[in-house]
Amino acid sequence: SAPLDVSARREEFPILDREFDGTPLVYLDNAATSQTPKRVVESITDYYYEYNANVHRGIHNLSQEASIAYEEAHDTVADFIGAAGREEIVFTKNTTEAMNLVAYAWGLNELGPGDEVVLTEMEHHASLVTWQQIAKKTGAECRYIPITDDGRLDMDAARELITDDTKMVSVVHASNTLGTVNPVATLADIAHDHDSYIFVDGAQSAPHMAVDVQDIDCDFFAFSAHKMCGPTGIGALYGKEEILDAMEPYLYGGDMILKVTFEDTDFNELPWKFEAGTPSISEGIAFAEAVEYIEDVGIDRIHDHSTDLAAYAYERLSEHDDVEIYGPGPDERSPLVAFNIDGLHAHDLASIVNDYGVAIRAGDHCTQPLHDVLGASASARASFYLYNTREEVDALVEAVDEARQIFA
Numbered sequence: 413s414a415p416l417d418v419s420a421r422r423e424e425f426p427i428l429d430r431e432f433d434g435t436p437l438v439y440l441d442n443a444a445t446s447q448t449p450k451r452v453v454e455s456i457t458d459y460y461y462e463y464n465a466n467v468h469r470g471i472h473n474l475s476q477e478a479s480i481a482y483e484e485a486h487d488t489v490a491d492f493i494g495a496a497g498r499e500e501i502v503f504t505k506n507t508t509e510a511m512n513l514v515a516y517a518w519g520l521n522e523l524g525p526g527d528e529v530v531l532t533e534m535e536h537h538a539s540l541v542t543w544q545q546i547a548k549k550t551g552a553e554c555r556y557i558p559i560t561d562d563g564r565l566d567m568d569a570a571r572e573l574i575t576d577d578t579k580m581v582s583v584v585h586a587s588n589t590l591g592t593v594n595p596v597a598t599l600a601d602i603a604h605d606h607d608s609y610i611f612v613d614g615a616q617s618a619p620h621m622a623v624d625v626q627d628i629d630c631d632f633f634a635f636s637a638h639k640m641c642g643p644t645g646i647g648a649l650y651g652k653e654e655i656l657d658a659m660e661p662y663l664y665g666g667d668m669i670l671k672v673t674f675e676d677t678d679f680n681e682l683p684w685k686f687e688a689g690t691p692s693i694s695e696g697i698a699f700a701e702a703v704e705y706i707e708d709v710g711i712d713r714i715h716d717h718s719t720d721l722a723a724y725a726y727e728r729l730s731e732h733d734d735v736e737i738y739g740p741g742p743d744e745r746s747p748l749v750a751f752n753i754d755g756l757h758a759h760d761l762a763s764i765v766n767d768y769g770v771a772i773r774a775g776d777h778c779t780q781p782l783h784d785v786l787g788a789s790a791s792a793r794a795s796f797y798l799y800n801t802r803e804e805v806d807a808l809v810e811a812v813d814e815a816r817q818i819f820a
């Protein structure tokens with residue numbers, strides 16, 4: 413298929429024309445949040461200009477239009493990741509909330525002393541802190557699959573750590589620090605061999621690669637709209653229907669009910685059982701618009717384009733031997749490069765490259781335990797998406813060279 417037409421795509425993102433005192437923006441912080449194309453922003457304004465109303469079984473026309481759009485947005489998101497249908501897609505605020513929903517609605521009720529939750533050393537705080545705290549509350553234990561020297565999961569250790577005491581395996585699909593893409597289907601097989609559930613954190617995979625939750629056979633999957641051209645404040649929890657059906661609700665209130673008496677309540681059908689109160693209606697509709705945009709551009713085209721940029725950045729940054737890049741080689745990573753430069757703190761590096769218009773992230777990227785394993789208090793990270801170019805990678809490398817001169 414034809415390669416991605418970057419210049420045409422860039423036209424769809426007005427923010428990419430930003431300049432700071434005449435210096436063009438070079439936005440390379442897409443793993444933190446992506447930019448938003450006009451059609452996604454317009455889907456929000458259209459909603460508020462044309463059919464803003466509260467949802468779920470309204471009588472009047474506006475409410476019916478808003479309800480249909482919001483409910484069908486679940487269908488669009490379900491199709492995007494290969495879920496059976498809307499009953500397997502709960503809209504949440506973000507990936508973090510999706511993880512908390514399962515940890516509270518399932519973990520708090522099902523975990524107890526002697527049970528184990530298996531995580532990995534490369535987990536984001538969204539899963540690591542959540543399961544760590546739920547384990548403390550329930551008396552369960554967390555175990556961590558170690559990483560190898562080149563930032564992959566030690567699968568031999570994984571097979572040792574996942575046992576019949578394991579009740580949940582929670583694993584990041586694509587690491588937001590290492591770029592490692594984990595063998596989640598294999599981990600799902602191992603988890604299921606021990607009657608454990610598996611939760612795949614898809615925050616950095618869904619925006620960048622084709623995902624089919626039925627192929628992976630994960631029990632839960634979560635991702636956020638704002639990392640894939642959608643708005644903030646909306647994400648999705650995928651769960652197998654039979655598992656969500658058996659789970660307690662997470663939040664109580666309106667919309668998540670069918671019948672309420674003073675004595676008790678019958679809860680609504682899926683997924684509404686897990687969506688209490690007035691939802692983020694425009695965000696949900698815009699989430700679906702973002703999915704359709706990604707599908708129009710082509711997820712495989714996006715993958716090839718972004719991973720090529722990451723490989724190019726890896727090669728160019730490696731031209732100097734004072735650079736340490738974390739994670740696997742250039743051709744085996746999701747589209748980001750986290751690195752450090754000898755004698756130059758990541759925060760200093762990021763603030764200097766910012767003077768050249770280059771926006772990267774510096775810090776722990778919400779993976780502090782992983783940075784402890786890496787022996788780094790922080791790292792700089794450049795992350796790429798469909799609208800970035802090789803010239804922007806060159807701008808990054810040149811700005812890094814400037815920083816090197818200043819601190820050399």
Ligand SMILES: Cc1ncc(COP(=O)(O)O)c(CN[C@@H](CS)C(=O)O)c1O
Binds near residue numbers: 445508538616647777
């Ligand atoms: C692997 C992974 N898992 C969960 C999250 C949380 O996504 P939320 O939409 O914030 O809930 C993120 C978001 N990581 C951002 C903010 S720390 C980054 O700069 O890397 C992630 O990368």
